Amino acid sequence: MWRMVWREILDAVYPKRCPICNEILVPKDRKICSICSEELPVLMEPRCKKCSKPVLAEEQEYCFDCVKKQHHYTRGFACFLYNEKLKKSLSEFKYHAKKEYAEFYVDYMVSNLGDWIYKTKAEVLIPIPLHKNKYKQRGFNQAQLLAEGLSKALSIPVDTKLLVRTMDTKPQKKLDNKERMKNLEKAFSVSTNVKKSEELFPYKRVILVDDIYTTGSTIEACTNVLQKAGCLEVFFVTVCIGNGF
Template identity: 35%
Template sequence: MYLHIKSIIAPLLGVLYPKRCVACDKVLLKIEKEIGFCATCSSKVKLVGPVACMKCGTPISDDRAEFCRNCVCTTRTFIQNKAIYQYTGDMKAAMYRFKYGNRRCYAKTFARHGLYYYGDWIKKNGIEAIVPVPMYKYKEKRRGYNQAAVFARALSEISGIPMADKIVQRDKDTEAMKQLNAIKRKKNLLKAFSLQENDVQFKKVLLVDDIYTTGTTMDEVAKVLKQGGMEQVYGMSICIGEMQ
């Protein structure tokens, strides 16, 4: 009975809430739905690609360089971060809708692409759990969701790796980071995160976020995770800054 009802409702939902291109928000054709992008945007959206910083994942123009300018002079707590798309063009609007426009459905497309490009990397590094960067609880309540957790859940469902969203918490509502320089970012995040669970069994985790900027947030959460006994913290972000 349940399956019969589901078979009736599913097509109706497809008509009422058609799948839209993640980048431009246009209704997708049937052959485009699996990709998540329309034909036009598939050729415009910039992936990070293989020529990227070996530490933070920022795309770099010099294929002989191992690290970007920031990572050359910065010590990172996380081992390595991977990013899927460059934060430019229509992906900026897409991330805005994902964060503030309740387009949580985008997470499935992001997760599929993330695992397509980095699934072998995740397997090679023996990731045991996926940890989303936490949001301040009152801020999350106002917005209705934490976009990093939505992405983490989609990754977990497709990969089969458990999501662990109760390990670390955000203790204060920090100032918006995009307007701050590196020094102010660190001060802004001072004691912003803490362990929520003391008996953590995982040793290798994947810390995920929506947009990687300077890496300050990922570093601060990674420090807390390592204090809790995790030995290796890797990262994955949906978007990252443009090529250096």
């Protein structure tokens, strides 16, 4: 009885909000408001066969980005296009500590990408790490919350120790693509424990998890670092992705 009263008080003080537009949900057991549910920018075919960005025509196998850059990861999928709505939602999630939004994203990823995730035969999920200063500032790593949610639902372990972000780099506009990539790669490394043990790299296949894929440079930098350390194949999943044309 008291538990129910307490629940009602909590619901009144902290009503459940739509993870996309942040409006109060009515009825409260909805996962997302009716407007957002209709306007969700779900990615549809035709999509790039490498990064899953939408492309203009069915005949176009890869997006311009993937043709130009020849990424080293095997393949990856996102759920939504990064439009204004999703931009606002992700920013609430990351910068205003709306950690509960992870639940909606994870549910969506599990039901839409779960089968594909199993097919990759990846042994582990690795969230894109934050630099420790940023982690302290934010209090959590949004990619880790997503990876942990996926892990629970799909029974694939998460490794948050192997890949570390050693430098908090900002994109440098003066550098060309190649130099920028080199710089970004220097920002990530595999933990010294793995290096010291001189054992074989612990995984053959990994899935990188992040909230957003824009140019793909972060995923690519992490892929290169993992592959240099001995990982065979790298895949990725993200909540959102930028446009491919």
